[in-house]
Amino acid sequence: MAAGLAVVTGMALLSAGVAVTLLDGSSGTGETAKPKSPFTVAFGGDVHFEGMLRARLDASPDTALGPVAAQLKAADLAMVNLETAVTTAGTQAPKQFAFRAPPTAFRALKSAGVDVTTMANNHGMDFGETGLNDSLAAGRQAGMPVVGIGRNAAEAYKPHTVTVKGAKVAVIGATQVLDDNLIQAWTATDAKAGMASAKDAPRLVQAVQAARKSADVVIVNLHWGQELNSCATPVQRQLAAQLADAGADAIVGSHAHVLQAGGYLKGKYVHYGLGNFAFYNSSGRTAQSGVLTLTFDPGSKGTRVSKADWAPAVIGNGLPQPLSGAAAQQARASWEALRSCADVRPTPA
Structure with a gap:
């Protein structure tokens, strides 16, 4: 009836x-309304194209990320942190290390299966506002969505939204790491180009809450933590909890150059540090790398992370080389042990 x-x-x-x-x-x-079904999102850590990586990029941009590309391509959506300005112009910022890459950097990422990148980090404006504008233009030209930077704060905090297997996914990028002498110059405002700053936690929380209203899944990719510290800092933990409460389903970050813990916090998935990914000067601890693949599964309580897979790798000649067999098992066990100095759990409960 x-x-x-x-x-x-x-x-x-x-x-x-x-x-x-x-x-x-x-x-x-x-x-017919398209039903939502499980989908995967893969994450890699810090990428730039310096040293031998520049030569590789110049010689063959379509294979510049090497064998790890297969893991990125296997996911329904993949992203990395592009830790460089994409420009051939601009004036170098007053800092010791400054990175820049030609526009073919975006071609290399797309060829490796990357679908979106964040440039909110302590190198995205190494060549000033000119470099930032060039990066945005190069991203548009290559068809590579870039989050975390913009011509103003509204653009910098704006998520990239994409529908994946019927689910609307919003991806936000922000940085908590900026050189003290560059914070003001690099932070986006209503009237100035720059980066989405995670130092302004209320503004980032607002961006997450706004995205939550219309998205099935909200992902925040952060540049945060303390260099060479494999433990999540109190500042990281505090921000992760704030973003989880605001509605973020996954909070993934990098910057420390070493791996940090990953697991569940308040029912959401948090990975504090993915480490280096394509990085020219890695060895020992800083060469430990990998690909994080999260499975998002629709349910009565919304779309949540139902599975997290860490596929370990070791950087050689600047590129992450996927591990297998006993070496992979040992590396995965070492990564799981990092939860001893973090506040995340291996399961949602």
């Missing part, structure tokens, strides 16, 4: 030109 009434009412609304969704899941226009 109720079903029949709903169909009759729906037909009446259609005749009046009102779009409705009927009980069978159709829109009444011959189209």
Whole structure:
């Protein structure tokens, strides 16, 4: 009786030109609402194209990230932290290390299966506002979405949104790491280009809350932590909890140059530090790398992370070389042990 009434009412609304969704899941226009299904998102850490990586990029941008590309391509969505300005111009910022890459950097990322990149980090404006504008233009030209930087704060905090297997995914980028003498110059404001700053936690929380209103999944990619410290800092923990409360489903970061813990916090997935990914000067601890792949699964309580897979790698000649067999098992066990100095758990409960 109720079903029949709903169909009759729906037909009446259609005749009046009102779009409705009927009980069978159709829109009444011959189209069926696409159901949501599980999907995967892969993450790599810090990427730049210095040293031998520049030579590799110049020689063959389509294979510049090497064998790890297969793991990125296997996911439905993949992202990395591009820790360089993409420009051939601009004036170098007053700092010891400054990175820049040609526009073919975006081609290399796309060829490796990367779908979106964050440039909110302590190298994204190494060549000033000119370099930032060039980076944005190069990203648009290559069809590579870039988050975390913009011509103003609204653009910098704006998420990249994409529909993946029926689910609307919003990706936000921000940095908590900026040189003290560059914070003001590099932070985006309503009237100035720059980066989304995680130092302004309320502004970042606001961005997450806004994205939460319309997205099925909200992902925040952060540049944070303390260099060479494999333990999550109190500042990281505090921000992770704030973002989880604001509605972020996954909070993933890098910067420390070493691996940090990953696991569940308040039912959300947090990975404090992915380490280096494509990085020219890595060895020992700073060469420990890998790909994090999260599976998002729709359910009665929304789309949550149902599985997290850490595929370890070791950087050689600047590139992450995936591990297998006993070496992978040992590396994964070492990574899991990092939870001893973090506040995340291996399971949601």
